[in-house]
Amino acid sequence: MDVTSEPSSTPPRPGRHSAVRSLLRLWPYVRPVRGWLMAGALSAVVGSCLGLLIPLTLKWIVDGPVAGRDPSGVWLGGLALLVLGAAEAGLFGVRRMITAGPLARVEADMRAALYAHLQRLPVSFHDRWPSGQLLSRATTDLMLLRIFLSFPLTFFLVNGVTIVAGCVILLLQQWTLGLVLLAPVVPLVVLCSVFEERYARTARRAQDQIGDLTTVVEESVLGIRVVKGFGRHRGQERAFLALSRRLRDTELRKAGLLGTLWALIVILPELAIGAALVLGVLMVGDGELSAGTLVAFLSTALALRWPVESIGFLLAITNESATATDRFFEVMDTAEATDAPGATASDHPGTTGRPHDVHADDAFPASAAAPKGAGATRPKDPGLRLEGVWFRYPDAPADAPPVLRGVDLLVRPGETMALVGATGSGKTTLTALIPRLHEPTAGRIVLDGRDICGLPRERLRELVAVAFEEPTLFSADAAENVLMGAPDAGEARLLRALAVAQAEFVHELPQGRRTRLGEQGLSLSGGQRQRLALARAVIGDPRFLVLDDPLSALDVHTEALVEAALREVLATTTALVVAHRPSTVLLADRVALLSRGRIAAVGTHHELLHTNREYASLMSGPAGPEGGDPR
Numbered sequence: 001m002d003v004t005s006e007p008s009s010t011p012p013r014p015g016r017h018s019a020v021r022s023l024l025r026l027w028p029y030v031r032p033v034r035g036w037l038m039a040g041a042l043s044a045v046v047g048s049c050l051g052l053l054i055p056l057t058l059k060w061i062v063d064g065p066v067a068g069r070d071p072s073g074v075w076l077g078g079l080a081l082l083v084l085g086a087a088e089a090g091l092f093g094v095r096r097m098i099t100a101g102p103l104a105r106v107e108a109d110m111r112a113a114l115y116a117h118l119q120r121l122p123v124s125f126h127d128r129w130p131s132g133q134l135l136s137r138a139t140t141d142l143m144l145l146r147i148f149l150s151f152p153l154t155f156f157l158v159n160g161v162t163i164v165a166g167c168v169i170l171l172l173q174q175w176t177l178g179l180v181l182l183a184p185v186v187p188l189v190v191l192c193s194v195f196e197e198r199y200a201r202t203a204r205r206a207q208d209q210i211g212d213l214t215t216v217v218e219e220s221v222l223g224i225r226v227v228k229g230f231g232r233h234r235g236q237e238r239a240f241l242a243l244s245r246r247l248r249d250t251e252l253r254k255a256g257l258l259g260t261l262w263a264l265i266v267i268l269p270e271l272a273i274g275a276a277l278v279l280g281v282l283m284v285g286d287g288e289l290s291a292g293t294l295v296a297f298l299s300t301a302l303a304l305r306w307p308v309e310s311i312g313f314l315l316a317i318t319n320e321s322a323t324a325t326d327r328f329f330e331v332m333d334t335a336e337a338t339d340a341p342g343a344t345a346s347d348h349p350g351t352t353g354r355p356h357d358v359h360a361d362d363a364f365p366a367s368a369a370a371p372k373g374a375g376a377t378r379p380k381d382p383g384l385r386l387e388g389v390w391f392r393y394p395d396a397p398a399d400a401p402p403v404l405r406g407v408d409l410l411v412r413p414g415e416t417m418a419l420v421g422a423t424g425s426g427k428t429t430l431t432a433l434i435p436r437l438h439e440p441t442a443g444r445i446v447l448d449g450r451d452i453c454g455l456p457r458e459r460l461r462e463l464v465a466v467a468f469e470e471p472t473l474f475s476a477d478a479a480e481n482v483l484m485g486a487p488d489a490g491e492a493r494l495l496r497a498l499a500v501a502q503a504e505f506v507h508e509l510p511q512g513r514r515t516r517l518g519e520q521g522l523s524l525s526g527g528q529r530q531r532l533a534l535a536r537a538v539i540g541d542p543r544f545l546v547l548d549d550p551l552s553a554l555d556v557h558t559e560a561l562v563e564a565a566l567r568e569v570l571a572t573t574t575a576l577v578v579a580h581r582p583s584t585v586l587l588a589d590r591v592a593l594l595s596r597g598r599i600a601a602v603g604t605h606h607e608l609l610h611t612n613r614e615y616a617s618l619m620s621g622p623a624g625p626e627g628g629d630p631r
Helices: 019-066 071-120 123-128 131-150 152-173 175-182 185-222 224-229 233-285 291-303 305-332 427-433 457-463 478-483 491-500 504-508 526-538 556-570 605-611 613-620
Strands: 384-391 404-411 416-421 442-447 464-467 544-548 574-578 590-595 598-603
Touching: 019 071, 019 131, 019 152, 019 291, 019 305, 071 131, 071 305, 131 152, 131 185, 131 305, 152 175, 152 291, 152 305, 175 233, 185 233, 185 305, 233 291, 233 305, 291 305, 384 427, 404 427, 404 574, 404 598, 416 427, 416 613, 427 544, 427 574, 457 464, 464 526, 478 491, 478 526, 491 504, 491 526, 491 556, 504 526, 526 544, 526 556, 590 605, 590 613, 598 605, 605 613
Parallel strands: 416 574, 416 590, 464 544, 544 574
Antiparallel strands: 384 404, 384 442, 590 598
């Protein structure tokens, strides 16, 4: 594993955009709670302005009761200070109370929108994106956005109003001293503009590295058996350590930039306050300024320290939030798979057009790329039909041949067709096209006379059920995993599906069917996971059934039992079954031989054994020549 450079699977990262332009994209999510945010900001602004009245009260106390030796006036001034301080603190508390809930709801809504969008994106998107990058966007990035909405967004306004109001008060009290304090404004603006650009680049790099690190952790956890089985834990530790050090260096770079800016933001105003203090004392000594005015002036200047010093902190969070927003919308801007009738394969995300620089015999015929749509279907054409289907993966090299090259195949209604071929011939790819996990590059697939691109995906998934060779189970109980195939199925259908798949072992689990399975179902054996996945496929009594070698992990005895029960299911559905063993092939009415991305022969098992040398070799000896993309 190369940890010295960005992982090749990391999605492309766009150029730097304006932070303001990026953050404005959050408006649709913030709009429903804008009233609460405005109320919170208003309470904070009022509280901050009340704080500026404290120096004026001090001026009145010093020039009035203190100078006139009036104890009762001093007590009255102290009470006024107490009321102002309590009101300021109370208003800031109100701001937090009225915005915490709405902003948490914004974060939850954004996370839900991201998750829902991920479910609707094509499989090709998930093939390209590391899972850790998606996890970091759904967790760390959205948390940053909530922090921005709850703090910097409000306090840029609050601190801006406070600084402007404070400067007006300073200039009204003594314009000469006020100009001294305002002298650092221009240098600070220049520093902030330079800092923003550099910090934004570093913040983006850190957030991407967090995603890379999350990917490594996730892969190590899910693949812990492989890591331990091959004794690669030390290598994984070194890889993780290298990524951690790279992230640490980036975070230190961020801290260095922020520390430098903060030091300058603190030093320049402090120097200005010191200069104003010296000048003010001289003016008091000359009788040009009252002691109360100097106290009020310096108190106001000190009250403005936090609004000024916090600029660096607020800019840092804002730039991190802007990059988090960019990362969030990189996913949200990806086009979802469309159900629009009449769409061609090139209209769908994750597909490619005609391959470039391929051999003449691999070129797409003009007829294969004919437009799809309701108008091109044959209403009286039952069964499953593939017509001139071509496919190549979007990330394949430009000169790589297509995985599927002009596949024509008909599975008649109620027929079970076995799909046989050497490793890499494109069997799994072909089965993934039927439920539209991938889109054909050219050609079309028809179910009962309707192009699948003209069917809503929800309806398509109701018609077609799939069981994969490598089953995926979820952190739910056994019954819930099976019922994903038909959420409204009753007890009888659940028991029947378990019986067909010979998955009745679930009744012997500690809590029976309600036993919660571990992540990926790793608490079960490979054969048990495969049987549950098969039960999930058959529970919905689908009109079309696609099975990608669903019995590969079963022992001979269990396989025979599953096959016997499966025959009843296959008798009532139209099925395409990827098969590697003769026992699975015998479940089928006919067999299609897929060779180098093309259908080489179709017939019964016995016919092909006697007439096709490649098929006979696959069924009785070493696999034939490989071809196509090994996916």
